[in-house]
Amino acid sequence: MSDYRVLYMVGPGRSGSTVIGEILGQSQHVANGGELLLWWMARQSSPARRCGCGERLDTCEFWTKVSQVHPALSSPDPAVVAGLYRFRRFSTWPGLWWKSRNGQVAAPQVTELMVQLYDAIALVSGSSVIVDSSKSPGYRLLLFGSNLQVQTLQLQRDPRSVVNSWRHEKRDPTSPGDSLFAIHPLRSTVEWIAQTLATRWFIAPRLRPHGFTVETYEDFVQHPRRHTESLLAFAGLDERESLFHDDTHIHLEPTHNLAGNPGRRGATERQISLHERWPDELPTSLYLFVTVACAPWLSRYRYRFSRRSSS
Numbered sequence: 001m002s003d004y005r006v007l008y009m010v011g012p013g014r015s016g017s018t019v020i021g022e023i024l025g026q027s028q029h030v031a032n033g034g035e036l037l038l039w040w041m042a043r044q045s046s047p048a049r050r051c052g053c054g055e056r057l058d059t060c061e062f063w064t065k066v067s068q069v070h071p072a073l074s075s076p077d078p079a080v081v082a083g084l085y086r087f088r089r090f091s092t093w094p095g096l097w098w099k100s101r102n103g104q105v106a107a108p109q110v111t112e113l114m115v116q117l118y119d120a121i122a123l124v125s126g127s128s129v130i131v132d133s134s135k136s137p138g139y140r141l142l143l144f145g146s147n148l149q150v151q152t153l154q155l156q157r158d159p160r161s162v163v164n165s166w167r168h169e170k171r172d173p174t175s176p177g178d179s180l181f182a183i184h185p186l187r188s189t190v191e192w193i194a195q196t197l198a199t200r201w202f203i204a205p206r207l208r209p210h211g212f213t214v215e216t217y218e219d220f221v222q223h224p225r226r227h228t229e230s231l232l233a234f235a236g237l238d239e240r241e242s243l244f245h246d247d248t249h250i251h252l253e254p255t256h257n258l259a260g261n262p263g264r265r266g267a268t269e270r271q272i273s274l275h276e277r278w279p280d281e282l283p284t285s286l287y288l289f290v291t292v293a294c295a296p297w298l299s300r301y302r303y304r305f306s307r308r309s310s311s
């Protein structure tokens with residue numbers, strides 16, 4: 001058993017995992033790694049990508065130290081890294097689930113590489129909790145083959161909001177390599193459904209009640225202080241001092257997070273609140289399509305069907 005815990009976020013992209021990871025990372029016991037599955041790709045990216053601390057990834061002191069902990073981290077076997085990225089495809093998830101359910105480790109070398117990265121982050125940061133917002137169910141399934149203590153957070157966001165967000169590029173003028181591309185609405189809808197189904201069918205039943213929790217982004221930002229405290233407790237931390245000034249305001253220091261949402265570097269005072277743009281921005285045809293396609297889950301996560309709130 002590891003002497004640290006991983007808080008692994010699983011769910012669709014553009015669900016608010018970047019800001020939640022940054023908030024949790026304000027705890028002195030937490031290392032917010034961001035989307036760790038992208039670590040190997042991000043380090044070789046051209047143009048160079050930036051760490052959440054503002055440094056280039058290849059010059060950030062934290063990640064340089066991490067890469068020096070184990071030879072596999074600075075010069076991994078390319079075949080293993082290629083295998084790692086294969087498990088982002090949802091066609092691989094049923095097979096991973098089936099093997100892990102039967103006690104087999106589907107890809108031992110890939111799992112080993114992930115564990116080496118977590119071990120190195122724990123060693124360099126001295127933190128007892130590592131936040132990984134990779135979000136892919138495939139990587140969570142791979143971790144069933146490890147001895148790590150993993151707490152899994154299913155992060156959901158209204159699919160209309162997710163699809164609307166993916167329609168827009170997020171450019172990062174200071175670091176073009178960190179810009180987020182737009183995704184076609186059909187693809188982002190299918191991914192939302194696939195991620196949700198895989199999490200509910202393949203992951204949650206094996207972890208409930210203590211190793212798994214569900215959080216919607218909308219609930220989190222309505223009461224950020226309270227939800228932050230409960231997430232830290234879920235990760236096994238007894239954080240006695242609130243990270244917030246009041247119910248919604250927080251001072252965010254930069255964390256060494258990978259990828260995620262660009263444009264959030266540097267210390268800042270933030271008010272955490274909900275800004276729903278999809279009711280004004282999503283074309284009616286798309287609103288109807290996504291609402292119908294995701295209807296079975298809207299009521300489960302207490303999302304309204306209508307475009308406008310009745311209150």
Ligand SMILES: [Zn+2]
Nearest residue numbers: 051053060256
């Ligand atoms: Zn950094």
